[in-house]
Amino acid sequence: MGGFFITGTDTEIGKTMITAVLTKYYLDRGADIFPYKPVQSGAEWEGDKLTAPDTVFYERFAGREFGTETNTYLFKIPSSPHLAAALEGVKVESQPIVDQTEKLLNSHEHLLVEGAGGLIVPLNEEETMIDLIDRLSLPVILVARAGLGTINHTVLSVMALKQRNIKIAGIVLNQVTPDELPEIEEDNRKMLEKLSDVPVIGTFPYIKGQEFEKLDVGEILENWNINILEEAMQHESRKAY
Numbered sequence: 001m002g003g004f005f006i007t008g009t010d011t012e013i014g015k016t017m018i019t020a021v022l023t024k025y026y027l028d029r030g031a032d033i034f035p036y037k038p039v040q041s042g043a044e045w046e047g048d049k050l051t052a053p054d055t056v057f058y059e060r061f062a063g064r065e066f067g068t069e070t071n072t073y074l075f076k077i078p079s080s081p082h083l084a085a086a087l088e089g090v091k092v093e094s095q096p097i098v099d100q101t102e103k104l105l106n107s108h109e110h111l112l113v114e115g116a117g118g119l120i121v122p123l124n125e126e127e128t129m130i131d132l133i134d135r136l137s138l139p140v141i142l143v144a145r146a147g148l149g150t151i152n153h154t155v156l157s158v159m160a161l162k163q164r165n166i167k168i169a170g171i172v173l174n175q176v177t178p179d180e181l182p183e184i185e186e187d188n189r190k191m192l193e194k195l196s197d198v199p200v201i202g203t204f205p206y207i208k209g210q211e212f213e214k215l216d217v218g219e220i221l222e223n224w225n226i227n228i229l230e231e232a233m234q235h236e237s238r239k240a241y
């Protein structure tokens with residue numbers, strides 16, 4: 001049915017965190033939502049099975065397993081997909097990802113597709129992440145840092161998406177670092193909405209001690225404009241975007 005592509009202004013910005021948070025939020029409300037990480041670099045061996053750290057995080061966070069359909073490409077080397085693939089003698093193709101996305105959209109109520117890195121990360125020699133997003137026709141949730149330095153990266157990412165006519169559902173601000181000045185974060189939020197003309201869905205707080213499993217996601221998301229996502233999800237056809 002409905003889905004979102006979770007991209008970010010950078011690598012390590014909190015895409016996995018926000019994908020896990022939204023997955024748990026909707027699962028707790030009885031919805032059938034599936035987190036899909038098509039290309040994972042930095043995969044790790046667990047026994048005789050190569051596992052995706054981002055998927056392991058979703059599962060740990062949501063307290064459930066998502067089975068074998070969570071990834072299409074797994075690479076050992078923690079680098080850009082095109083390089084990780086090349087070093088393993090493989091080429092990442094967008095078609096199997098498009099096919100898997102369609103399959104998952106048909107078998108789940110909601111789908112979250114997490115990108116790798118930011119928008120202009122190469123998937124292969126010809127395509128970058130933004131080309132894949134374009135092919136998938138899913139509205140985007142853009143994860144950005146809440147604090148200092150976010151305006152430039154976030155507005156540039158929005159400009160790139162708008163240039164391609166890709167629908168942006170909204171921005172999620174993530175407190176990736178502790179002790180940012182609240183004045184800066186408040187101003188960032190205001191300036192981002194003004195400069196990008198894209199709504200901020202909400203801010204996710206910095207979590208000390210990484211006690212992610214104990215979080216009350218419902219309480220944190222109480223202040224979010226979650227209706228922005230609900231409205232985007234209710235669109236009957238992705239072509240509407």
Ligand SMILES: Nc1ncnc2c1ncn2[C@@H]1O[C@H](COP(=O)(O)OP(=O)(O)OP(=O)(O)O)[C@@H](O)[C@H]1O
Pocket residue numbers: 008010011012013014015016017018054115116117174175176204205206207208
């Ligand atoms: N709000 C937060 N509070 C505390 N730690 C956080 C927060 N958000 C993210 N982190 C930590 O920052 C690191 C990067 O986050 P995350 O893995 O979600 O980034 P990513 O954008 O998915 O990275 P990648 O590009 O590798 O997929 C992780 O160790 C995560 O636990």
Ligand SMILES: [Mg+2]
Pocket residue numbers: 015016017054114
């Ligand atoms: Mg990730």
